Amino acid sequence: MIIKEIGGEFGLIRRIAELLPADRAEVVKGIGDDAAVLRIAPEPSPYLLVTTDLLVENRHFRRTWSTPEQIGMKAAECNMSDIAAMGGSPQWMFVSIVLPADTEVEWVESLYRGMGRSCQQHGVVLLGGDTTQGDVITINITLLGSVDPDHLCLRRHGRPGDLLMVTGTLGASAAAYALLSNGYRPSKYLLHKHLTPASRLDVSSRIAPFANAMIDISDGLAAEVRHICAQSAAGARINSQNIPIHDDVKAAGRTLGIDPVTWALSGGEDFELLFSVSPERLAQLKAQGCVLHEVGRITDAEDGILLMTSSGEAIPLPGGFDHFE
Template sequence: MPDSVSDLGEFGLIGAMTERLPQGPGVLLGPGDDSAVVAAPDSRVVVTTDLLVENRHFRRDWSAAADVGHKAAAQNLADIEAMGARPTALTVGLGTPLDLPASWALELAEGLREECAPLGVSVVGGDVVRSDLVIVAVTALGDLGGAEPVTRAGAQPGDVVAVCGRLGWAEAGHQVLSRGFRTPRVVVEAHRRPQIPYGAGVEASRLGATSMCDVSDGLLGDLGHIAAASGVRIDIDPAALDVAGPLREVASALGADPLAWVLTGGDDNALAATFPPDVELPERWNVIGSVAAKGDGDGDGVTVAGEPYDGNAGHDHFAG
């Protein structure tokens, strides 16, 4: 195998990566032409795009290339899930330094494949360019299957707020890695590869979810988007949140508050949704709060135990 991506060349790199990527039955024309052609049985396509920039969203000394591939796919697939849709296809753009080991790029493709293949999601194309840092840009497509999209704007007073998936785990892993440690492995792996509750988005839509989003920047911050879009107030019951044992152990060792990680930590990509109060939710959905009409003095619209949260509500890519 060539040592670096420059040894492979642009089209050699594209060909080597493409060989590792899945193509499902919904792909009418796959990689190799100017564009791919993907079936859209619903006549509508759900689309989302996300970027991972080296040393901002991942570090090569913290995460293997396959981890980055998993994460790049997962965070985009979660956005499709959050609309109540089924993910169908991805395109991937890769910016790479000339001296990036060719094996790293191919392992990235393996991570993409491993995340997508069990879902029947196809990686149908993309691009590679030269850049100073590794940049992975993913666009994901999804199918609503005849249903209406579940947006952030439908929450109603009287609804309950529920979460499906883990919260705070990725932030615990980030805190561990930031201090130069590699254990506990369970939280470090949560930072490297988010565990998306696949299928929960379509499930929520069928159950009558009134609004939904994925938790990528922190529970309070992302619920704040729902509150703002819906014009409501959301209150979180901290006693209903799952603060798992590994989070408590890490927080105790680091002198931190694990509840803060659950409330404001990002990158777990759990799903948060609002439902009418009479809906019987499956066990994997945990009711954590309620929706009420918003008053004039309710600030950003999200409270914890009836009070404004004293601290940063989540991640802001452009914060100082």
């Protein structure tokens, strides 16, 4: 049996979680969220957050498209985004890297300068890691942070009746990738979104006190909605016409003959935040000055996970990005 046959990446994660249950008193949340959550001191002390991500050359970045500094920034921001999704603040970073033997020292230094720019922006310090030789450049970052227990946002916290909100436009990174792959030069906006995406730590601390469930959009809106629904034992209804899409993404869709909603739902690497919030608390949240977009709502589980098309038809919400599909 191969990984694709058990449900891909997320089916594999579920099986691993069953093999290695995290049944210890200090574990608030183990496998299955954007970060693990550990209680390392009595409340009301902050919880410890731990997240880790891999970037593999020609899978997550290409040296022909990106400068090493851009790759370093992207690697760091992927992890910052996970901490943002938990409602927390990042603090300490560890980097392990696989490098081919012919890699130039200057390239590596520039890569770490990119990571350093992200760390400096968010008040994070890089404390160590590991380095080894291999055939393909692979970057693994482990990031630790903290979160106030009252502001912790888990995927399982969604409730029927909650509105589903996103913090920005979707599909830009996937649109840029599609254009580059087909020999087109993306707009400056699309290139920026693909090569140097930014986490939403700028707004996450304002959202967390009001939100219920929260997740970062790294695998497409559809996948993230499904994660919240699975862990909250709920359904959802997403309105395709409400999904915020930048004009440059729409133009890319016209160029390639692709519906841009497809990129928003299944493209990934937008690193915006998707969260649920009760209608009563939304007005309070908007008073914080956050620009937000309502894309749907959480429903009862028996209602299913549906996408309302532009013609008004209710269809099953498509799946998102999966590394093993």
